[in-house]
Amino acid sequence: MSSAFKDMAAIVSEHPMFAGFAAEHRELIAGCASNVRFDAGALLFREGEPVSRFYLIRYGKVAVELASPSRGHITIQTHQEGDIVGWSWIVPPFHSYHDARALTLTRALAFDGACLRDKAAADPEFGFVLLKHFSQLIAQSLERVQLQLVDVYGEVQSA
Amino acid sequence: MPEAAAVADPMVPVPYRVLRQRREIDGVHTLDFEPAEGRTPFRALPGQFNMVYAYGIGEAAISLSGDCDDTKTIRHTIRKVGAVTAGLCSLGKGDSVGIRGPFGRPWPLDEARGADIVVVAGGIGLAPLRPAIYGLLAKRERYGRIAVLYGSRSPEELLFLDELKRWRGRFDLEVEATVDHTTGGWFGQVGVVTALIDRAGFDPDNAVALICGPEIMMRFCARELEHRGMSPADIYVSMERNMACGVGHCGHCQFGPEFVCKDGPVFAYDRVEPIMTLREV
Ligand SMILES: Cc1cc2nc3c(=O)[nH]c(=O)nc-3n(C[C@H](O)[C@H](O)[C@H](O)COP(=O)(O)OP(=O)(O)OC[C@H]3O[C@@H](n4cnc5c(N)ncnc54)[C@H](O)[C@@H]3O)c2cc1C
Ligand code: FES
Numbered sequence: 001m002s003s004a005f006k007d008m009a010a011i012v013s014e015h016p017m018f019a020g021f022a023a024e025h026r027e028l029i030a031g032c033a034s035n036v037r038f039d040a041g042a043l044l045f046r047e048g049e050p051v052s053r054f055y056l057i058r059y060g061k062v063a064v065e066l067a068s069p070s071r072g073h074i075t076i077q078t079h080q081e082g083d084i085v086g087w088s089w090i091v092p093p094f095h096s097y098h099d100a101r102a103l104t105l106t107r108a109l110a111f112d113g114a115c116l117r118d119k120a121a122a123d124p125e126f127g128f129v130l131l132k133h134f135s136q137l138i139a140q141s142l143e144r145v146q147l148q149l150v151d152v153y154g155e156v157q158s159a
Numbered sequence: 160m161p162e163a164a165a166v167a168d169p170m171v172p173v174p175y176r177v178l179r180q181r182r183e184i185d186g187v188h189t190l191d192f193e194p195a196e197g198r199t200p201f202r203a204l205p206g207q208f209n210m211v212y213a214y215g216i217g218e219a220a221i222s223l224s225g226d227c228d229d230t231k232t233i234r235h236t237i238r239k240v241g242a243v244t245a246g247l248c249s250l251g252k253g254d255s256v257g258i259r260g261p262f263g264r265p266w267p268l269d270e271a272r273g274a275d276i277v278v279v280a281g282g283i284g285l286a287p288l289r290p291a292i293y294g295l296l297a298k299r300e301r302y303g304r305i306a307v308l309y310g311s312r313s314p315e316e317l318l319f320l321d322e323l324k325r326w327r328g329r330f331d332l333e334v335e336a337t338v339d340h341t342t343g344g345w346f347g348q349v350g351v352v353t354a355l356i357d358r359a360g361f362d363p364d365n366a367v368a369l370i371c372g373p374e375i376m377m378r379f380c381a382r383e384l385e386h387r388g389m390s391p392a393d394i395y396v397s398m399e400r401n402m403a404c405g406v407g408h409c410g411h412c413q414f415g416p417e418f419v420c421k422d423g424p425v426f427a428y429d430r431v432e433p434i435m436t437l438r439e440v
Contacts, residue, residue, distance in 0.1 A: 063349065072342055072343070082358070143353075153310075
């Protein structure tokens with residue numbers, strides 16, 4: 001086992017997102033990971049383009065942006081160390097609905113979506129656990145979007 | 160929870176004068192009041208509110224937003240939403256108001272001794288929590304870790320920015336602010352305030368949370384705190400309902416079986432959660 005793989009396996013093991021995975025499943029995940037870095041300004045995802053990865057941020061800061069013709073780039077979320085960025089790799093048609101841009105030099109583990117999907121197809125138990133955890137991430141992200149959409153701070157009470 | 164401080168005659172407004180007035184952000188002003196005549200010290204607890212009477216217009220319930228150890232002046236931070244609050248925000252130095260109070264149950268700072276504290280504020284909700292933060296910092300040694308998590312709609316709408324920066328500089332306090340969205344010029348976090356709860360440093364088995372903000376935000380925050388493992392009995396929210404008497408006589412502020420003015424405004428979440436999610440209340 002290479003030392004780079006051991007490092008990645010350790011990072012995966014320590015992350016709360018993967019805490020509920022069995023050791024062999026965490027190894028399958030680490031086997032699809034690689035180290036990446038982005039300079040400030042570089043895009044991790046571009047709106048409308050195919051998404052083949054998700055990222056675990058190890059250092060730096062990433063903004064999720066929507067481009068608006070009248071308002072320019074609107075930042076709707078920022079991610080930092082420890083955050084998982086991206087779930088479009090697991091939901092067909094595997095396209096991104098926003099940009100994700102490094103705001104500072106960012107180091108991350110990149111997880112290859114096709115590699116994970118292949119392993120999930122070959123091992124349905126692994127596939128189920130993977131989907132279960134990512135559906136929680138998707139649900140959490142939807143809940144947060146709902147809260148942003150209702151614009152709570154503009155709320156005028158009816159009581 | 161400590162009982163509300165006794166008020167001489169709760170229905171008679173006491174005349175006060177504006178000592179200072181300051182615009183915080185668009186539509187939000189902080190006013191300092193001093194007694195119009197030599198009066199006994201004003202004693203209140205963080206989380207309590209006054210009924211503030213704009214002469215000729217009407218009264219509004221307004222929480223204390225200053226340091227409760229200062230018994231000479233009363234500080235209120237007011238958001239302009241209608242006639243009374245607009246009238247109050249337009250007052251200048253020397254103008255008069257009538258004040259009744261303090262009323263209501265305060266934040267449970269004494270009961271929270273020895274626990275980690277998570278303060279979660281949304282929008283103008285930081286104002287009613289500011290006296291609690293002063294109280295926590297004044298007796299810092301009584302508490303474990305303290306996290307102040309603040310969410311607002313945009314960078315321009317963050318309240319008490321200078322104070323937030325000062326608090327952020329302390330080693331014994333975690334302070335995080337986030338805005339719902341921005342188009343640039345803001346180097347802090349973007350996203351809803353619930354995302355901050357995920358990362359805050361506290362022990363869910365030994366923590367007390369104080370939440371103030373719009374009702375939907377409080378519900379989402381309470382849910383996120385429960386996800387982290389906190390018991391709803393250790394989560395406190397400050398409720399708002401229209402008020403008239405302020406002392407439990409008129410029923411204006413009734414909220415299920417509770418009167419917000421006298422049983423609240425600060426409630427343990429396990430007491431109000433079932434009512435907050437009922438459509439017909
Ligand atoms: C315990 C308690 C503490 C409060 N503390 C503060 C405080 O520290 N600072 C502060 O600015 N306000 C505070 N409020 C809210 C404040 O009492 C109301 O905003 C005020 O009564 C509105 O009076 P008005 O005549 O200006 O507006 P109204 O003419 O009564 O209302 C104008 C519009 O504003 C809406 N509105 C009324 N009340 C609220 C509210 N609470 N939130 C949002 N929209 C509302 C009405 O539905 C209406 O659409 C508190 C309320 C309570 C119950
Ligand atoms: S305001 Fe009258 S009962 Fe609460």
